[in-house]
Amino acid sequence: RLHNPEMLKNRLKEQGLDPAQFADHLKTFDWGMPPHSGWGMGLDRLMTTLIGIDNVREVVLYPRDPDRLSP
Incomplete structure (x- = not known):
């Protein structure tokens, strides 16, 4: 699970997706996101x-x- 917004944006681009379409989700990272395992x-x-x-x-x-x- 990614907790770094820049890494997430790069992964989106690698998958051929537009990060602008995920703006609401990426905005949640503005408040900080602790490392997490996703369990x-x-x-x-x-x-x-x-x-x-x-x-x-x-x-x-x-x-x-x-x-x-x-x-």
Whole structure:
């Protein structure tokens, strides 16, 4: 997980995406972003456990992986 806005902008450009389209998200970094691991026990993971599905991508509304960056 990136916590440096410049690194994130560079990654967006590498993926052929326009950082201007992510301005609202990038603006959150103006207040500072501590390093984080990205681990979380959210609703998606809870649903995966409750209904017995092996892959969290099957219960996420817009799953992401290296080959899919948009819904």
